[in-house]
Amino acid sequence: MSELEQKLKQATSLAGKGKVSRRDFIQLAMLAGFTAAAGNAMFVKAVRAEPKKGGSARFGLAHGATTDTLDPVGYPDTFTQCAFWGALSNSLTEVDAKGNVVPDLAESYEPSDGAKKWAFKLRKGATFHDGKTVTPDDVVASFRHHMGADSKSAAKSLLDPIADIKADGPETVIFTLKDGSADFPYLVSDYHIPIMPVKDGKSDWQSGVRTGPFVLEKFEPGVSAKFKRNPNYFKSNQPYLDEVEFIAITDVAARTNALTTGDVDWIGRADLKTLELLKRNPNVEILELSGYGHYVLPMNTTMAPFDNNDVRTAIKYAINREEIQKKIFLDHATVANDNPIAKAVKYSIDPEPKYKYDPDKAKFHLKKAGYETLKVDLSVADAAFAGAVDAGVLIKETAAKCGIDINVVREAEDAYWDNVWLKKPWCASYWSGRPTCDWAFSIAYAKDAAWNETYWKNPRFNELLIQARAELDDAKRAAMYGEMQQLVHDDGGTIVLVFNNFVTANSKKLAHGDVAPNWENDGLKIAERWWLA
Numbered sequence: 293m294s295e296l297e298q299k300l301k302q303a304t305s306l307a308g309k310g311k312v313s314r315r316d317f318i319q320l321a322m323l324a325g326f327t328a329a330a331g332n333a334m335f336v337k338a339v340r341a342e343p344k345k346g347g348s349a350r351f352g353l354a355h356g357a358t359t360d361t362l363d364p365v366g367y368p369d370t371f372t373q374c375a376f377w378g379a380l381s382n383s384l385t386e387v388d389a390k391g392n393v394v395p396d397l398a399e400s401y402e403p404s405d406g407a408k409k410w411a412f413k414l415r416k417g418a419t420f421h422d423g424k425t426v427t428p429d430d431v432v433a434s435f436r437h438h439m440g441a442d443s444k445s446a447a448k449s450l451l452d453p454i455a456d457i458k459a460d461g462p463e464t465v466i467f468t469l470k471d472g473s474a475d476f477p478y479l480v481s482d483y484h485i486p487i488m489p490v491k492d493g494k495s496d497w498q499s500g501v502r503t504g505p506f507v508l509e510k511f512e513p514g515v516s517a518k519f520k521r522n523p524n525y526f527k528s529n530q531p532y533l534d535e536v537e538f539i540a541i542t543d544v545a546a547r548t549n550a551l552t553t554g555d556v557d558w559i560g561r562a563d564l565k566t567l568e569l570l571k572r573n574p575n576v577e578i579l580e581l582s583g584y585g586h587y588v589l590p591m592n593t594t595m596a597p598f599d600n601n602d603v604r605t606a607i608k609y610a611i612n613r614e615e616i617q618k619k620i621f622l623d624h625a626t627v628a629n630d631n632p633i634a635k636a637v638k639y640s641i642d643p644e645p646k647y648k649y650d651p652d653k654a655k656f657h658l659k660k661a662g663y664e665t666l667k668v669d670l671s672v673a674d675a676a677f678a679g680a681v682d683a684g685v686l687i688k689e690t691a692a693k694c695g696i697d698i699n700v701v702r703e704a705e706d707a708y709w710d711n712v713w714l715k716k717p718w719c720a721s722y723w724s725g726r727p728t729c730d731w732a733f734s735i736a737y738a739k740d741a742a743w744n745e746t747y748w749k750n751p752r753f754n755e756l757l758i759q760a761r762a763e764l765d766d767a768k769r770a771a772m773y774g775e776m777q778q779l780v781h782d783d784g785g786t787i788v789l790v791f792n793n794f795v796t797a798n799s800k801k802l803a804h805g806d807v808a809p810n811w812e813n814d815g816l817k818i819a820e821r822w823w824l825a
Contacts, residue, residue: 347824348535352547352556356540357707358514363497364484365445368709370812373483375517375538379819381486381502384412385477389806391727393477397487407472412465418526420489421507428459433490447484449741450734471762475728505531505820514540532823542705544678558798560813561678564622570797581794583809584634584725587677590745591785592717602661610691612649617790620679625790630781632788639729639773643781654694667697675708676720724811729773730761746785753779801825
């Protein structure tokens with residue numbers, strides 16, 4: 293390395309710390325043989341790469357409803373998830389940008405007894421926003437908030453493997469499971485399970501006092517949530533921002549306009565139809581990631597006609613997924629095959645047969661179910677996923693050639709998750725996905741899961757779910773999860789249209805490091821992880 297190159301490397305490091313001016317940097321780059329434009333680009337990259345503290349940011353989210361609350365038994369969409377988990381709270385563990393589970397509020401965790409027991413040691417000095425030290429009793433109460441016969445929590449099925457939880461001294465919590473589970477540290481990172489302070493023997497979720505990087509200042513359901521930096525956060529280098537606000541902007545055109553006018557600094561679920569125009573804006577950065585997320589059309593398998601698997605199969609063959617992927621998602625997605633486990637997840641398989649558009653097969657299964665023609669309602673709203681309404685219209689057109697008359701019901705965006713999802717027989721939905729088979733299946737496909745949106749109860753599947761969780765032989769475990777994916781594909785009520793890319797847009801005044809693809813919006817932790825450039 294030449295002397296000039298060495299000086300340029302040092303200047304790059306100093307630029308990131310704000311100790312070299314743009315002019316001096318560009319002059320040095322030109323001496324090293326770069327053009328002024330290249331030198332400027334190098335300077336901007338160096339400045340953005342180094343996290344800085346201070347400032348505020350406003351995030352425009354695609355969700356938010358007047359029915360939203362601070363109670364983590366629900367947290368149905370990205371508004372509550374980003375605001376009240378990612379910004380306000382911590383779980384025992386978290387998933388990093390590489391998909392690995394790492395300690396969060398826990399300092400460490402160790403298995404024993406064939407992974408039937410897990411000991412989690414809490415971080416020293418971790419406190420709630422009111423200054424109270426986090427104790428094992430808080431952890432026990434936070435988990436029990438989701439457990440019990442009367443629980444309506446979406447995490448209830450996820451925590452069903454737990455036989456007992458108890459405190460072991462001032463810093464340790466012991467989980468005893470019904471069977472071994474190598475994936476248990478992943479499960480406790482779920483956004484439904486923030487650690488909350490115990491009050492009168494129960495978790496105090498109403499106060500909004502948590503452990504996270506930000507403290508709640510104001511919350512208007514369906515409108516916005518404002519936060520300020522937690523000065524006593526246990527991660528001394530985070531957060532970077534002083535203040536953040538999450539704003540509910542469910543209309544995609546309104547979100548886009550809010551970004552271009554500077555009313556917000558970032559938007560989730562950017563409009564794919566106008567993405568090319570947005571890319572031309574020199575002040576805007578587009579971020580696109582492929583992860584585990586998928587868009588689905590769940591059928592309630594307990595209600596006619598969806599209680600007949602031949603009807604479900606006929607509908608699966610009546611959908612032209614390739615056309616939807618190209619026309620609705622504009623190649624920002626991958627065609628799926630009614631398996632919710634992404635290819636990047638360990639033990640994933642690609643089931644056969646492929647559900648491609650085939651009117652003859654659709655009519656065959658329809659006739660086998662006892663129908664010459666069929667009329668059904670499909671409830672959709674872009675609150676489920678951007679493009680859901682347009683996808684419904686395309687499905688109506690292709691299904692008509694198969695003898696299936698689909699009445700596309702455009703539902704209200706507000707409170708879609710309260711009034712339509714889990715209530716209407718066939719509707720649109722989405723999943724951010726999960727990095728393990730057990731996690732994905734436990735929360736959405738297990739027979740008693742609160743978010744089993746198809747109400748599907750397959751005895752063999754549920755038997756395998758318990759067996760695979762405890763199986764330590766990798767080959768046997770792979771076979772079990774493979775069979776489970778095939779069962780969901782063959783018999784389940786979930787139509788997985790596509791694995792969607794996460795597409796967001798932000799002002800270039802915001803910067804970030806490696807972005808986690810496990811959930812939307814940097815693993816839902818955008819407030820903690822991003823900074824002002």
